[in-house]
Every structure is written in C-alpha cells, then in structure tokens.
Amino acid sequence: MIIRDYRVNDEIGWIRCRTLAFLQTAYFDNVLNKKERYENPAIELVAELDGQIVGLIDVEYEKEERTVCSKGTGLGGMIWHIAVHPDFYRRGIGEALLKEAEKRAIKLKLNRFEAWTRDDQWVQNWYEKMNFLKTESYYHIYFEGEQMDEIVNNKIPKLYLVNIFAHYIGNDIEQFRKANHRIHECVCYEKYFNV
Template identity: 75%
Template sequence: MIIRNYRVTDETGWVRCRTLAFLQTAYFDNVLNKKEHYQNPAIELVAELDGQIVGLIDVEFEKEERTVCSRGEGLGGMIWHIAVHPDFSRRGIGQQLLYAAETIAKEMNINRFEAWTRDDLWVQKWYEKMKFKMVDSYYHVYFEGSEMKHKIQSNIPNLYLVNTFTHYVGNDIDQFKSNNRVHKCVCFERSF
C-alpha cells in the first residue's frame, strides 16, 4: 500500500471509498457524487493498494487563525473526510493517513487538527486512540413528515417542508427525543 497525494483521476475511487466507509456510520446518508474542493489550501491524501483507493484524508488548513477551524490558538487544519474502505478496515490505514497528513501539516506550521463526527462510539474511540480530545458538541436533528408538524414551519407562502436537517445548540435535547434521528455531533482536537 502507498499513501500519496490525491490526483484528479482518483475521484471515482475516492467517492466509492468514502461512500462505502460512511455507510457504516451515522453519516450513512451523507453521500457525495463528486469530491469536494476547498476554499483554502488542503492536504488531500489517498491510500492506494493494487490500483484501488482504500483510504483517504482531506484536511483543509488555515492561513489565518479561525478561518477554517472553530477553536484553538494558532493555525489549524479541519479534517473534512477520513475514510477507509470497509474491505480494508482494521489494518491501520486510517492511522497511517492521519500521521502522513500530520507530517505535512507540521511542515506548514499547522499546530493542530480539528474533526467533527457524530455519535458512533467506535469512531469516537478511534479519535481518542489517536490522541484527540473531545472539546465541543451540539446536535444534528432531522425532522420528517409528521414530525415537522408544530415544530418546523416555513414563512414562505405555499412552501411545505417535508424533510429538514437542523443544528441544535441548546440544552433541552429531550424535547426532540421522539424524533427518529437525533445525533450528537462532537468536535475532537489533536495538538502537535
């Protein structure tokens, strides 16, 4: 296996790897049909094995404090995507990608990584194993169909909300417990 910079010709493999990896998480419906591009510089690496993309990491980094990351001192990098193809999990690929991205980040005077994830315990434990610390959280709340009634409404005439994805930063999450989907979104940070 080699870890190398992402190339435009990797896009299909990148999308497949990310989609299959995310299907096993609380982000199962966050499907992309093309690779994201960033406003700021980014470290974009892939792990390749026998011509197949089996892992990826994308870290958008700051040239000016707090333009990408939500917290911290100095210049940081936001891990937007880190994924390992499920057929190749538990082989240390995610860890190798993280360390390779960190090496590049240090050369660019980046002093930390920030990553937001949902309430998948196995994902959170991986971040903790990689020496990230949980530093913040809020909630992702989805409303569908009858859940919308009386809770979410539009002020636009003749516009009817059917599905809504929201961020809730308050303290009374119990009011939404009857919803089918409520996820705690957690920020992890690793300084180096």
C-alpha cells in the same frame, strides 16, 4: 499499500471509498458524488493498494488564524474527510493517513487538527486512540413527517415542508426524543501536535 497525494483521476475511487466507509456510520446518507474542493489550501492524500483507493484524508488548513477551524489558537487544519474502505478497516490505514497528514501539517507550521464526527462509538474510539481530545458537542436533528408545522411557521402558500435538518445547540435535547426524531450528537475532536 502506499500513501500519496490525491490526483484528479482518483476521483471515482475516492468517491467509492468514502461512500462505502460512511455507509457503516451515522453519516450513512451523507453521500457525495464529487470530490470536495476547498477555498483554502488542503492536504489531500489517498491510500492506494493494488491500484484501488482504500483510504483517504482531506485536511483544509489555515494561512490565517480561525479562517477554517472553529476554535483554538495558531494555525490549524480541519479534517473534512477521513475514510477507509470497509474491506480494509483496522489494518492501520486510517492511522497511516493521519500520520502522513500530520507530518505535512507540521512542515506547514500548523499546530493542530480539528475534526467533527457523530455518535459512532467505534469512530470516537479511533480518534481517541489517535490522541484526539473531545472538546464539545451539539446535536443534528432530522425532523420528518407531520410534525413540521409545529416546528416551523411556514407562511409560503402551497409549500409543504416534509423534512428538516437542524442543528440544536441547547441543553434540552430530551424534548425532541419523544417524537422519535433521528438525532445525532456531533462531537468535536482536537489534537495539538507534540513538536
């Protein structure tokens, strides 16, 4: 297995790896059909085994404080994607990708990584094993079906809202649980480098 820079012709392998990895998580329907591009520079690495992309990490990073990360001081990097093909989970590939990204980040004079993930305990275990600290969280809510009118006062004629995706940053999440909405806690992890 080698860790190397992403190349343009890795795109299909990158998409397949990310889709399969995320199918096992609370992000199961967050499917991309193109590799993301970033406004700022990025560390974009893949893990390749026998010609197959089996892992990936994308970290967009700052040249100016707080242009990418949501908190912290100094220049940071945001992990937008980290994924390992499910046939290759728990073989150290995620850790190897993170370590290489960290090595490059330190050379680029970054002091930390930030990452957001949902409420998959095993994914959170991974971040914690990699020495990330949980800093805050809020909620992702998918409203579906007939309750829409109670939630949004839609005044556009002939427009019927069917699904709504919302961020909730308040303290009363219980009010939404009664109606059986799909709710995820979205958690921020941060790791300052020891240099």
